[in-house]
Amino acid sequence: MVRDVEHGSGPAGVRTAAGSGVRRGPDALRAFRRDLDAVLDQLRASAARPAGLAALDLPRRSLSGTATPFAEADGLHGAYAGVHRQLVSAVEQLDARIEAVGIAVHGVDVGFENLELDLRERFWRIHADTTAHARPGEARP
Template identity: 40%
Template sequence: MLPADMVGGVSTARAANLEVTGEALSTFVKRVDGALSDLEGSPGNPKRVGAQTIKPGSLNSGSADAFPEAHALYLEYNRVHEKLTSLSKTLHLQIEAISIAVQGAHVGFDNLEEEQRRRFWAIQMQIEQVEGTADGKQRTEGNKTTGDL
């Protein structure tokens, strides 16, 4: 049996803390939109991170046998670069999804424009693809393997 001050499994004090006003959601949306805008204008932008590559010849003559340490450094740089690119894409997508979700929480997800709802689910699929690629796994849907973004 639940204590008298519990409502739906949550105490009334905690339930009051969970209540969200439209003003609080609007403020949060502005903060999320600001974070997304800052990310897009920063060196952490997924396109900018993805463009920061090096060529094998930058560290040696291109032959792994001539200077194996340089080749190992090149391979490690590329591995880390791929991870950073993946993290940057995921962060960008997550912030965009949060922005849509907060708007949906404010007006009701069913009351969002159809395009926003589609974009939200498309983002979820893109995140799964990015995370699957980052893990070195190909996620499959039915018999079809998902491709790049």
């Protein structure tokens, strides 16, 4: 067990910030990354995955046929389509952000300069996409 007077002690090899219960150290980062990967795997296997949500599109014709004028159906379809697009986009961004945090945690563990080139490039692509999608006034990464 690592004893760290300034930060307290925790399980073998893991330091905690004094009184906070926050685990620190390489083992804590590896466990955090495993947890992130598990969340990402669950998201990607669920109906909430981007492709699953995208498949839940509601065609206009399903509300009143193709040639029947019905203003309320048009309005409902427009509202549904807008919310659907936003939801699919939000899930895609969440998926990418979780992936980026996992890459960053791995980079902390092995040194960002030691990451495979494709992981570094993926991290920066996610960063650029996330920044581009941030709304005005929203905290940017």
